[in-house]
Amino acid sequence: MAEAGSPGFFNTRARGDWVRLRTLVVLRWIAITGQSAAVLVAGRLLGFAIPLSLCALVISAAVCVNLAAYYLHPAEKRLSERGTLLSLAFDLMQLGILLMLTGGLNNPFAMLILAPVTISATALRIRSTLALGLVALALIPLLELVHLPLITGRGTPLEVPGLYRLGLGAGLATGIVFLALYARRITVEVYRMSEALSATQLALAREQRLAAIGGVAAATAHELGTPLATIKLVAGELARELEGDPQLADDARLIREQADRCGEIMADLSRTGRQDAHVRHAPISAVVEEAAEPHAGRGKQVIVRYGGLPVARAGGEQPEVARTPELIHGLRNLVQNAVDFAQSTVWIDISEREGGLRIAVGDDGPGFSADILPRLGEPYISTRARGGRERGGDPYEGMGLGLFIARTLLERTGGQIAFANGADSRRRRKDGSRPVEVAQPPGAIIEIVWPPGTLVVSRQAVRGPLGRNPPEDAGHRPEGDLADDRNNAADMQA
Secondary structure, eight states, X not given: OOOTTOOOSSOOTTOGGXXXXXXXXXXXXXXXXXXXXXHHIIIIISOOOOOHHHHHHHHHHHHHHHHHXXXXXXXXXXXXXXXXXXXXXXXXXXXXXXXXXXXXXXXXXXXXXXXXXXXXXXXXXXXXXXXXXXXXXXXXHHHHHSOOOEEOTTSOEEOOOHHHHHHHHHHHHHHHHHHHXXXXXXXXXXXXXXXXXXXHHHHHHHHHHHHHHHHHHHHHHHHHHHHHHHHHHHHHHHHHHTTTOHHHHHHHHHHHHHHHHHHHHHHHHGGXXXXXXXXXXXXXXXXXXXXXXXXXXXXXXXXXXXXXXXXHHHOXXXXXXXXXXXXXXXXXXXXXXXXXXXXXXXXEEEEEETTEEEEEEEESSOOOOTTTGGGTTSSSOOOOBTTOGGGTOOBOOOOSHHHHHHHHHXXXXXXXXXXXXXXXXXXXXXXOOOOOOOOSOOSEEEEEEEOTTTSEEEEEEOOOSOOOOOOOOGGGSOHHHHHHHHHHHHHHHO
């Protein structure tokens, strides 16, 4: 989705100050070397009557500019938009004057005027590129009208036919426009993808940090269980012994209540971080419900179904999958997109097929627009109106990074993602594979399919919500700790 100010063909943020002065200086040294070699070879070896002194003066101007840039500015200085434009404009004019002294369009090196405009298209905003391109286009007829002829060693001018020069000029003009547009398009696409991948990495890193924090919280809750139980035990004994002193007895009961509250807080913190098996693997429905949980209370009904039935009534065994940040965050982004545009209901259908796994996220919203449906999953694409334009919904503008991040993360897990609308149930993927299966959602449908052996790690009976962390293996704990746990447990039950 494209938002105002997002990187686009005619509007790119912070592009002009990307170019280092050292880069342009090195490129100019290469050009100076090539120009000097060409002039010397043509004048000394091939015998052309070239005004060497004037050519040396023009080349020396480029040398002076490079030396001034080297001594006046640090090599790693990044030029401003205007500085880069002026540097490229100087290179273009210096090359133009040198070509005028050496035959104009008769010089085969006239094609080098394409270089500054191409560099501008990759480094500057479109306005600066247009200005430099117009100068280059104006330079082409000027080279034809104003130039010194190339005189061979026999004293005859070297000129190509006029029609050929006309075609050469047209070819140069076409090349300037085409290469500028081509380079600009490729650079913008690379820039967009780079920003989108950076956003994907940030989202994944955030999910991994949350998982790590959850694991620390779970471990902390487990380790604090014994001290809290001891505090409650001592507080209970003090409360019984201080029954004759109501004020101290109230203080002891307050300590016990606060210990209970600490236990509840730690149990709540541990919900996002489970120990060992709970962290690594879970039934697919539990993972889907965990991913959808943040968006379940946003005023839309989120229905999770397994094999066409609600999860609570599905029963049986489910495939066990790895609880990776990529899977959870990718599914969460898809659910968020569906909830954003749904009228009232979002369906998440889970099914198995030929040893693989399929998850479809659908809604009852307006669906995807037909013109952008083939491009979904790319960054900076506008999708649809929230709530439906035909029903007076507000237009929804974004960067399209949500679907791009979801697609990137889910493809990392081995899944293949496809987009369709409810009325387009026979739509095929771009690769020509089988059509998207549509259950009941009438709006947009996003389907992810994992081939056999990519996501499923095992099968197990459906279990309830992920519970508290299990205690450590008794074989690795001192007998005193086990006795303390039994005493504490008995006291908590009392």
